[in-house]
Amino acid sequence: xTGVTQSPTHLIKTRGQQVTLRCSSQSxxxxxxWYQQALGQGPQFIFQYYREEENGRGNxxxxxxxxxxxxxxxxxxxxxxxxxxxxxxxxxxxxxxYGYTFGSGTRLTVV
Amino acid sequence: GDSVTQMEGPVxxxxxxxxxxxxxxxxxxxxxxxxxxxxxxxxxxxxxxATKADDKGxxxxxxxxxxxxxxxFHLEKGSVQVSDSAVYFCALLKITDSWGKLQFGxxxxxxxxx
Numbered sequence: 001x002t003g004v005t006q007s008p009t010h011l012i013k014t015r016g017q018q019v020t021l022r023c024s025s026q027s028x029x030x031x032x033x034w035y036q037q038a039l040g041q042g043p044q045f046i047f048q049y050y051r052e053e054e055n056g057r058g059n060x061x062x063x064x065x066x067x068x069x070x071x072x073x074x075x076x077x078x079x080x081x082x083x084x085x086x087x088x089x090x091x092x093x094x095x096x097x098y099g100y101t102f103g104s105g106t107r108l109t110v111v
Numbered sequence: 112g113d114s115v116t117q118m119e120g121p122v123x124x125x126x127x128x129x130x131x132x133x134x135x136x137x138x139x140x141x142x143x144x145x146x147x148x149x150x151x152x153x154x155x156x157x158x159x160x161a162t163k164a165d166d167k168g169x170x171x172x173x174x175x176x177x178x179x180x181x182x183x184f185h186l187e188k189g190s191v192q193v194s195d196s197a198v199y200f201c202a203l204l205k206i207t208d209s210w211g212k213l214q215f216g217x218x219x220x221x222x223x224x225x
Contacts, residue, residue: 004154006154031210033212033213035213040217040218041217041218042115042200042202042215042216042217042218043155043200043213043215044215045212045213045214048210048211048212050210055210056207056210056211056212058212090154090155092155092213099157099160100157100204100213101157102147102154102155102156103154104153104154105153105154
């Protein structure tokens with residue numbers, strides 16, 4: 001059984017740039033969620049995708065957007081990066097009754 | 112809105128000591144409750160869960176009981192090891208309109224010394 005894989009593991013971007021983070025969900029899981037974890041804090045829910053559509057969103061601005069593909073993998077896109085976007089971004093896949101499996105995350109640094 | 116409150120860390124213990132991390136929650140309805148663990152430089156790993164009142168979750172010597180009357184889900188381990196050093200997160204999950212989000216506490220760092 002494969003786990004959740006995220007790429008890249010680390011990246012550095014300049015303020016104002018755009019970034020795309022990727023996530024491959026666990027085999028058999030059809031729902032993907034994204035979380036932002038700032039240093040020293042708990043993860044905050046960004047949004048969730050099911051059947052290629054966003055079906056839940058936290059308190060994040062529209063410059064945070066995503067996609068889910070037919071194979072249930074997902075992307076998180078962030079436009080117009082700000083310094084406060086520096087964080088660990090976690091992807092979690094799930095299926096009803098099976099709980100959430102998290103990836104190891106992508107560490108984004110905005111300079 | 113829903114929220115989770117954990118005791119602040121760091122919690123520093125000697126090996127073989129008893130560990131308790133307090134967690135209380137505020138939520139309407141009937142959330143499921145979780146403890147996740149995060150080792151340095153890694154993502155979150157599910158430690159244990161409970162889906163209804165009075166359920167006890169357990170794993171790797173850790174236990175937590177879902178107490179609806181006190182809205183609590185305290186984590187305990189009878190004898191910690193150095194390898195238990197990590198950050199522990201309490202979280203709740205509610206399903207609303209066919210989707211759900213995990214609401215996390217701020218995390219509690221645990222440091223176990225030999």
